Amino acid sequence: MPNTEPSLKELTLRGVVLGAIITLIFTASNVYLGLKVGLTFASSIPAAVISMALLRAFKDSNILENNIVQTQASAAGTLSSIIFVLPALLMLGYWQGFPVLQTAMICACGGILGVIFTVPLRHALVVNSDLPYPEGVAAAEILRAGNREGGGNGLREILAGATVAGGFSLLTNGFKVAADSASYWFSAGRAIFQVPMGFSFALVGAGYLVGIVGGMAMLLGVLLSWGVAVPWLTAIGPMPEGASMADFAVGVWVSKVRLIGAGMIGIAALWTLLTLIKPMYEGMKISFSVLRSGPGAATLARRDTDLSPRTLLRVTLLMLALLAGTFYSFISTSGLPAGMAWTLVLVGTLVSFLFGFLVAAACGYMAGLVGSSASPISGIAIISIIAISLIFIGIAQSQGLLADPANVRFFTALTIFCTSVVVAVAAISNDNLQDLKTGWLVHATPWRQQAALIIGCVVGALAIPPVLELLYNAYGFLGALPRSDMDPLQALAAPQATLMITIATGLFASTLDWTYILIGIGGGIAVIVIDVLLGRYTARCRLPSLAVAMGLYLPPSIVVALFVGSLISWFVKRRIHAASGGRPAALSARLAQAERKGTLFASGLIVGESLIGVVLAMVIVVSVGSGGSDAPLALVGPGFATAGKWIGLLGLLAMCLMFIRRTLKTR
Numbered sequence: 237m238p239n240t241e242p243s244l245k246e247l248t249l250r251g252v253v254l255g256a257i258i259t260l261i262f263t264a265s266n267v268y269l270g271l272k273v274g275l276t277f278a279s280s281i282p283a284a285v286i287s288m289a290l291l292r293a294f295k296d297s298n299i300l301e302n303n304i305v306q307t308q309a310s311a312a313g314t315l316s317s318i319i320f321v322l323p324a325l326l327m328l329g330y331w332q333g334f335p336v337l338q339t340a341m342i343c344a345c346g347g348i349l350g351v352i353f354t355v356p357l358r359h360a361l362v363v364n365s366d367l368p369y370p371e372g373v374a375a376a377e378i379l380r381a382g383n384r385e386g387g388g389n390g391l392r393e394i395l396a397g398a399t400v401a402g403g404f405s406l407l408t409n410g411f412k413v414a415a416d417s418a419s420y421w422f423s424a425g426r427a428i429f430q431v432p433m434g435f436s437f438a439l440v441g442a443g444y445l446v447g448i449v450g451g452m453a454m455l456l457g458v459l460l461s462w463g464v465a466v467p468w469l470t471a472i473g474p475m476p477e478g479a480s481m482a483d484f485a486v487g488v489w490v491s492k493v494r495l496i497g498a499g500m501i502g503i504a505a506l507w508t509l510l511t512l513i514k515p516m517y518e519g520m521k522i523s524f525s526v527l528r529s530g531p532g533a534a535t536l537a538r539r540d541t542d543l544s545p546r547t548l549l550r551v552t553l554l555m556l557a558l559l560a561g562t563f564y565s566f567i568s569t570s571g572l573p574a575g576m577a578w579t580l581v582l583v584g585t586l587v588s589f590l591f592g593f594l595v596a597a598a599c600g601y602m603a604g605l606v607g608s609s610a611s612p613i614s615g616i617a618i619i620s621i622i623a624i625s626l627i628f629i630g631i632a633q634s635q636g637l638l639a640d641p642a643n644v645r646f647f648t649a650l651t652i653f654c655t656s657v658v659v660a661v662a663a664i665s666n667d668n669l670q671d672l673k674t675g676w677l678v679h680a681t682p683w684r685q686q687a688a689l690i691i692g693c694v695v696g697a698l699a700i701p702p703v704l705e706l707l708y709n710a711y712g713f714l715g716a717l718p719r720s721d722m723d724p725l726q727a728l729a730a731p732q733a734t735l736m737i738t739i740a741t742g743l744f745a746s747t748l749d750w751t752y753i754l755i756g757i758g759g760g761i762a763v764i765v766i767d768v769l770l771g772r773y774t775a776r777c778r779l780p781s782l783a784v785a786m787g788l789y790l791p792p793s794i795v796v797a798l799f800v801g802s803l804i805s806w807f808v809k810r811r812i813h814a815a816s817g818g819r820p821a822a823l824s825a826r827l828a829q830a831e832r833k834g835t836l837f838a839s840g841l842i843v844g845e846s847l848i849g850v851v852l853a854m855v856i857v858v859s860v861g862s863g864g865s866d867a868p869l870a871l872v873g874p875g876f877a878t879a880g881k882w883i884g885l886l887g888l889l890a891m892c893l894m895f896i897r898r899t900l901k902t903r
Contacts, residue, residue, distance in 0.1 A: 246300040247684040254290060255308030255688065256695045258283045262309060263699040265846030266316035268707060268853070271323065271728040280375045280671065282394055282839040283309035288379070299379050303680050304688045306375060307671045311692030315347045317663035318700065320732035321617055321656045326708065327716045327730065328737055330649040334708065339701040341562040342653070345555045346592065346660025347693030351686055352552055353596035353661065354668040355542050358682060362672050363540075372673030379678050393833055393898070397840020398847070400894065401437035404887050405848040408435070408880075410855075412870040415877065415884040417793035421482050426475075427467035428485040432458070434797030435884035437891055441841030443801020444834055444895075450783045451802025457497075457787020458795045460759070465493045465788075492752050497789030498735050499756020500763070502618050504781035507764050543683045551690075559657065560585045566653055570646045576635065580628075584654050587627060591620055592661030599666035616662045621655045621736055625743040628654075638744070648744045652736055664693060703850065710853035731790055760785060801838070804892060808834060808899050834899040841891075 245251075262283065287305035291297035322339065325331040362369075407414040420431040443451055466489050475484045543551075563584040567577050595616050628647050629638070637643040668689060675685045709718050712727045714734060741747060760781055767779040787795045812826045852869070859868035872880070 245296060245298065246681055247304055247688060248301055250294070251287075251291070251301045251304050252308065252688070252691060254287060255283070255305040255692065258286060258305065258309040259311055259692050259695045260699045261847070262843070263311075263316055263696045264703045264850045265843050267319050267700060267703045268846045268849040271319055271707060271713070271730050280306045280310040280667075280674070282836070282843060284375055284379055285394055285836060299678050300680050302379055303675055303678050304684060306379070307675065307685045308688040308692035308695075310667050310671055311347065311664065311689060311696045314663040314667035315343055315660060315693060315696040316700065318343050318346070318656055318660050319704065319730070321621075321652060321659050321736050322733070323704070323708075323713055323716075323730045324652045324733040324736045324740075325649055327713050327733055328645070328649060328652070328741070329716070330645060333718075334701050334704045336701045336705075338562055338565055339704065340697045341558060342656050343660055343697035343700050344694055345559045345562065346588070346657040347664045347697060348551065348690050349555050349589070349592050350596060350661040350664025350666075351668055351689050351693065352543075352548050352555070353593050354665045354672075355548060355686060357596075357669065358542060358672050359540075361669055362676055369670055369673040372670040372677070375671075375674040376677035379674070393836035394840040394843070396898070397441065397837040397842075398844030399840075400891055401441070401841040401844035402848045403844075404435075404437050404891070405845040406852075406869075407887070408884065409849065410852050410869040411872075412867060413872055413876065413880060413883060414887055415880040418881040418884065419482070419793070421485070423481060424467070425471060427471040428481050429467055430462045430482075430485060430792065432462070432792035432796050433885070434793035434795075434800075435888045436794070436797045436845065437888075438842045438845035439794060439797035440801040440804070440888070440892065440895070441838035443798035443803075444805045444838040446798060446802050448802045448806035449778055450780060451799045451805075453780045453783035454787035454790075454795045455799045456779070457784045457789070458792045460784070461489065461493050461497070461788045462792055465489075465496060469493070492749075494734075494789055495738070495749055495752035496756035496759065497785055498738055499753035499758075500760035500785035500788055501735065501756075501782065502622075502739075502753075503757045503760035504764065504785045506619065507760075507781060541681060541683050543686050556585060556589060559588060563653075567650065570643075572637075572643075572646075576637075580631070580650065583627065583631065584650065587624060588654055588657040588661075591623070591658045592665075595620070595658060595662040596665035599662050617655060617659050617732065617736065618739065620658045620662075621651060621739055622743070624654050624658075625651045625740055629744060644744050648740045651740050651744075655736065664689070706850070707853050710856040729791065735789070756785075756788075800888070800892065804895055804899075805834065808896060811900060830899050833901070834895075837895060837898055841895075 284302060284306035287302045287309075291302060291305070322334075322342070326333070404414065408416045414435070416436055417432065417434045419433070422429055422431075446454075466485050469488045469492055470485055473488065475481075479487075560581055563581045564577075567580050567584070570577065572580070599616065628651050632638045632643065632647050638647070668686075671685060671689060672682060674680075675682060707728060708716075712718055712722050712724075713730050714724070714727045717724065717727060742750075763779060763781045763784050767781055770777055770779060808830055809827065812830055815826065855868055859865060
């Protein structure tokens, strides 16, 4: 195994500054994309390419320094997962904005604990393991290529995608001359159907990264939703007088079909976690054994040196103290007696810590198996909020506090607040081992990577509150608009946060309609059985239950755009297979080249649209704040809607052709 020179610079000031800048940009992008569609993008690979391109200006830059930058910036793609839970506090009506200190402390403490909890797992799950770590291996290959002459081409692909997507996003969301979606409605008897289409370039890029299996599974969810459930429910229910066909169908989907999706997501997440009981147990055993052994850093080679046990203990105690202070600031305004308030502070802190430690082992193993992007963090969130709800319900009922509606609302909010910490731990632990795999392959120093990831958590935690506040004031969330004159159609969906509210309020207030959730659970079990049977006979044709459930739950225009991206991925691979003429060497080289170019261009599409979304949010906030319109850049009015849909469709087709040609291009 080749050695890396110990004298190479690794954790440098310029690298930390560059990593912080990339973290800020990608955090803003991920927060926007996650609130809009419920998805985030992995930032390690784009960060690695940008780092290589910029640090090439310094003659003494090297692969280890680039690796530190991508490690730090990877926190942007993972810590942003906090948005899947935290906006629920506004949608619940408990918060009227995002308190900067509380939001930042949740993100920072949860993220840093995610780093700490996975450090003892590195030897077992990275060094002495055959887990594939797909994203970690890919990032290492790009770093190796960029260490020679590959970084400039990669940057060009990202910039090309970002320019195309950013320009189209400006046309749709800024100038309003192109639509971002279109739907064709028709009825058969009293049953109402929708044929949806989404024109978001960022979603096409995300779909390319998801792949054809996930894309097909999510499309099946749309067919179950809008081809079976909505038509059936609209056929058996009376249409309100004066309602349009589209309004009636969408209302049925929101109030009933989404609950079916929630039930299916819950059972799919539970099944996923049940399949991971054994690896979770093994990860816990290894974690305790390594901590007990306490190897001395002085006797270890540079590539085997983690943060010391003493450092881990000190940081852990500091995070517990900061978490306790954060919980106190949240609970102290509840009006509960001091004894109960301090009891809840203690329980909230310990539950966050213990649940976080449990999910860290599971998420680290899942990241090694399927990669960080495909790892079911949503399943972790659902199981966590159910378990935490039951704990707080037990405490509140023992004191007779749930008879007061104000207390029910507070305990529901506290459950969401506590779950946010666990999700932050899960997200970072899901990413940390992926980064450490990259570092192991390029001969990096583990403790420096771990320090860089902690820095990334702090920078990301500082960026998330103002970006959340900005987007909330510009767009609002479904059911939570900061101003009465805002257009609810422009509100950010925050689909996972809506699901968290549905589950928590249903458990506390007994208002959840279990009929549709139970239908979803039954449907989820059926999908799981089909997937297990398929797995016995073929490894290529699978039916991921969580992907089907998300297709049922998410707005259909979003899923169709994702499917278009997955279809591009499938088509490109088929063309390369056909062009290789059955020669394995030629096929492997072409596939690797196309995969890299496609991944970079897709990442550019996501970043470009997301960044324009953040910029437009700033423009809208300034405009509304000064008494102007919430569409200050619009060039056309509502009468241009039909033409805008055709422009959107043509723009999507042109981009797809460009995507395919760039990916298949040999040079």
